[in-house]
Amino acid sequence: MTVPRFWRKLKHRYNLLGTHCTTCETYYYPPRKICPKCRRRGEIEPHRFKGEGKLLTYTIIQNPPEKITAHAPYVLGIVELDEGPRLTSQIICSPEEAEIGMRVRSVFRKIGEESAEGMIYYGTKFVKL
Amino acid sequence: MDSVGIVSYGAYIPRYRIKVDEIAETWGEDGDSIRKSLWVFEKSVPDIDEDTVTIAVEAARSAIGRREIDPLRIGAIYTGSESHPYVVKPTSTIVAEAIGATPLLTAADFEFACKGGTAAIQACMGLVGSGMIDLGLAIGSDVAQGAPGDALEYTAAAGGVALVIGRSELAAEIEATYSLTTDMPDFWRRDGMPYPEHGGRFTGEPAYFRHIIGAAQGLMEKTSTTPGDYDYVVLHQPNGKFPMRAARMLGFTERQLGPGFVVPHLGNTYSGSAMMGLAAVLDLAEPGERILMASFGSGAGSDAFLVRVLDEIRELREKAPSVSELLKDPTYVSYATYARHKGKMKM
Incomplete structure (x- = not known):
């Protein structure tokens, strides 16, 4: 990830900031400017997600990317937020603790870093509630 | 100066612990005598993706959430630490962004070994007391360093606390x-x-x-x-x-x-x-x-x-985790896992 690319999406990585269509009551993360269901009838407003949801499914990563080899093995899952959107995230628990359907909440963690001299990337991960 | 004080507070402690005996065994020392001489039995260990910034953010979010404070009321954020992950690039700006307090505030990092956090409290007291800002956020956060085998390694732990300093609605x-x-x-x-x-x-x-x-x-x-x-x-x-x-x-x-x-x-x-x-x-x-x-x-x-x-x-009770709750049910790790989490092992 380049520094400009990270900076542009920084607010949405640090917090679960998305959008909400008041016409059809659908929530979006990452944010959408236009509701794909309502099109021009849609009324979009910003929405800060509470950060709680459930683990829909997961996998165990044994061979991670080079820069985070020390993290292995770790759990990568799809979380469904209580408001509806689904997102892929690392789940902070041991592989033995992970369970489909378990309640999770968002936390602020290091996602990675460019190099020992480079930028540190922070963002959202999930822990068991 | 008007009366100033603590409007809210939040703490964060990582879930991992290492026992003093485990460290002592690694270095061939007598764990029993070290425990008795220090009166420390175990210490907190950060997760592999936790550092001073993530701990400061979690403590700050806990303080804000405990009282449902509008983060835009915060006019200053000061984070005291001796383990800021950047030498140049403030921890406090990352905290400000992560709690939604940007952009109309002042921020800086403090360093004074173990008292950078209380220096931050005093700075916030001055700004709040003089009426320059509505609320100030003072944070003390560290993932303390101790060289492998050094006496410091038995105690150097990880955790942080954030205090919201204000003039009204004081707890x-x-x-x-x-x-x-x-x-x-x-x-x-x-x-x-x-x-x-x-x-x-x-x-x-x-x-x-x-x-x-x-x-x-x-x-x-x-x-x-x-x-x-x-x-x-x-x-x-x-x-x-x-x-x-x-x-x-x-x-x-x-x-x-x-x-x-x-x-x-x-x-x-x-x-x-x-x-x-x-x-x-x-x-x-x-x-x-x-x-x-x-x-x-x-x-x-x-x-x-x-x-x-x-x-x-x-009004603040049970609105955020207490320190005793944060200390409860830790996950104990071996020296090897501790070394991996602390980056003492180079891969």
Whole structure:
């Protein structure tokens, strides 16, 4: 990830900031400017997600990317937020603790870093509630 | 100056612990005698993706969430730490963005060994008291460093505390503060060096005891109080022995020290140490009760505070995790896992 690319999406990585269509009551993360269901009838407003949801499914990563080899093995899952959107995230628990359907909440963690001299990337991960 | 104080507070402690015996066994030392000499049994260990910034953010979010504070009211964020992940690039700007307080605020990082967090409290008191800002956020957060095999490794822990300082809706009033500072070469880390150096036993009498006792006594003289006027005393906790002895020297009892004495099962959270003790006391203190807190930072100095708990404290209970809840049910790790989490193993 380049520094400009990270900076542009920084607010949405640090917090679960998305959008909400008041016409059809659908929530979006990452944010959408236009509701794909309502099109021009849609009324979009910003929405800060509470950060709680459930683990829909997961996998165990044994061979991670080079820069985070020390993290292995770790759990990568799809979380469904209580408001509806689904997102892929690392789940902070041991592989033995992970369970489909378990309640999770968002936390602020290091996602990675460019190099020992480079930028540190922070963002959202999930822990068991 | 108008009365100022604590509007809300939040703490964060990582879930992992390592026992002193595990560290001692790794280095062929006698765990039993180390436990007894330090009065520390285990210490917190950060997860592999936790650092001073993530801990500061979690503590700040806890403080804000406890009282549902609008983050845009915060006019200053100061984070005290001796383990900021960047040498140049503030921890406090990342915290500000992560709690939604940007862009109309001032922010900076403080460094004064273990008392950067209490220096941040004083700075916020000044800005809030003078009316320059509505609310200030003072944070003490550290993932403390100790070289492998060094005596510091038995206590250097991870954790952080955030205090929202304001003029109204106070949960506790800070009635007075008093500082004592001298140039004392008891502990330092040179630029670019991964681990600090210390003066061994020199860190005791001329450093910790002289400054913390001087500041606590100065505060009591300034406010015409005696140890009997306080319900709790919280002193910086580099280990268990130092604060126990300092409390006795000052004339406080074990009953006054006990509720904020978190070091035996947490270790020394450096900039978060005294503030963690304060948070533990705020978790259970009743309106009207008085707390004397004194931090200590090598280099060296001590900031002492007289805190009086107010009725609003009851509104904050059970709205965020207490220190005792954060200390409960830890996951114990081996020395190898601890070394991996702390980046002591290069891969």
